[in-house]
Amino acid sequence: MILSREGSKLVYHRLAWKEPFAPHLLQVLYEDDDMVALNKPSGLQVLPKGIFQQRTVLAQLQWKEWKMPPSSCSKRKNVQLHPVPVHRLGRGTSGLLLCAKTKLAKVQLASYFAEGAANAEKKRDGTEVGKERKISKFYRALVTGILEHDGDVVTQPIGLVHYPGVAEGLYVACSSGKPAMSKVCVLERLAHQNQTLVQVEIHSGRPHQIRIHLAYIGHPLVDDPLYCIGGQPKFHDLESTSTDISFAYDGGYERPLQPVPGDCGYHLHAHWLVLSHPTTNK
Template sequence: MEVSIQLPKNFEEQTVRELLEQEWLVPRKVRHFLRTRKNVLINGEPALFHFPVKSGDIVTLQFEPEDYPTPAILLGDASTIDVLFEDEHLIILNKPIGMKTHPNQPDENDTLLNHLAAYLAAKDQIPYVVHRLDKETSGAILFAKNPFVLPILGRLLERKEIYRRYQAVVSGHLKESLSIRKKIGRDRHDRRKRVIDEQRGDVAVTHVDVANYLKKTNKTTIYCVLETGRTHQIRVHLASIGHPIVGDPLYHSKPVGRLMLHAYELHLTHPFTGQTIVAIASPSLW
């Protein structure tokens, strides 16, 4: 695998070592091999780790197969893939409802990851999961297209530099926008579920913006923005305030129809180009 990146205009001059270690998060073992094999080029010329790199330089990294072991992913159906954005490093998809993000067993081949692996096989690329959506949730989801960019995207996610906005329809009249700050933990009685657990749970914050009250059906359309990314976070938080998501098979006492939760928008700044990427997953819930 070879990766070539032209450093953007706002790039601050630094050494090759600083770039690989601090900016691009290349693992120590892989950095060692890049150095000993002389597999780092600047503008086509071999570079030592103390060499400076600056805006406009083209940095090329030449990886060997053993640097990043290839994961085994069964190929699914490439025709199911709905691409919202794609370049050589990352891809954003519109996940259909009722499809798992990734396999939980090695023989599964009907998840979004399997289908994406089939789509990328023709390009000699392999997908890597950056974050996930519940099986019942539809919408925008981000994958890495190589193992090099995966930790960089993971850091953006940890730093809350990937903006995700969801649409949902909840039962009842939610009268005002609010932020829900309640810790979430595992349900000891049902392994599928999560519960509010202020003693042992993980910090979770969901910002809720009311869009419209549907008086005839006594439902409220809302937008949600995650500050944290706990399993079932939006679903558990909304159920905890008495407004479960319509159609939720786990947290609604009378689920009817599909889970009305949709990852509508995903924004991020591309880690290499500085481009602002805005992906909108249509159709929306309303």
């Protein structure tokens, strides 16, 4: 017990915050008055979380001085710039990241992604229920093993389970989870390496969906540190887990000893997307 007199001051000296290194170069692939498409490098986090608070895509979007073209300023006087990502890519995932530049574009683009998730309820043959999708995302992934069929549709639900070091839980293949759908297409079989290059189109946006679905069908991503066959975490002894209490490594964050979702190393790239423009509908 600490006894103090009235008016006493308690001073706490916390350790200096130190974020680990992260790549920062963002190539602009497309830009107009409403949105911008970026090429995100593997290792760069999209939104602040955990040990990454400043070295993120969101921070870079907010620091950049965006300017509306003179031609649009006269027509859109009430437009407020509000640059934010409208979907996420895992920290270890590279490739296309779509960002809105205005609040109106953000609402519209976010509704496209929400519609895709809502339409994840599928018929047995894999066709989609609902109206035509406004946005489609295609990834390329390098997986372990040789896929037998040229195409496959994975509809395994994805849900949360308790996992040490991840406060909100870990997403895994789970029968009680939310519906998810991924269409897998073989691009190249690398027999001498026992690997397959595939294209994956996702019809829903569950966290780590591609990693989980490919692992679920027996072909985890090459060098995936977290998910193994079955869409479950590689670390199985979940009850006897401790954390590294050496604070010097990451400035005060207790880094888990077992793999966590933010770990990199896997081979997954957001390759291309097709969408209806948020204002012109083209």
